[in-house]
Amino acid sequence: MYACILIRAVDGRVAKVLESVKGIKGVVKAFSVYGRYDIVAFAEAPDFKSVTGISRAINAVEGVKSTETAVEA
Numbered sequence: 001m002y003a004c005i006l007i008r009a010v011d012g013r014v015a016k017v018l019e020s021v022k023g024i025k026g027v028v029k030a031f032s033v034y035g036r037y038d039i040v041a042f043a044e045a046p047d048f049k050s051v052t053g054i055s056r057a058i059n060a061v062e063g064v065k066s067t068e069t070a071v072e073a
Helices: 014-022 048-059
Strands: 002-009 027-032 039-044 064-072
Touching: 002 014, 002 048, 014 027, 014 039, 039 048, 048 064
Parallel strands: none
Antiparallel strands: 002 039, 002 064, 027 039
């Protein structure tokens, strides 16, 4: 199962949030972007419960304002 997680970060914290997100198990790619979101992360997991865990881990990173997760079933 694949997921795209769109992340908004606190101003001035994008680089630190990005490095933290890259270290989360299941995140296969993450990069900063311009626009409504600050970071896009792609995750791979065996099931929906695991994707939820990855999303929760990202939301727990200091400096994350909000996320939006799109899951490919």
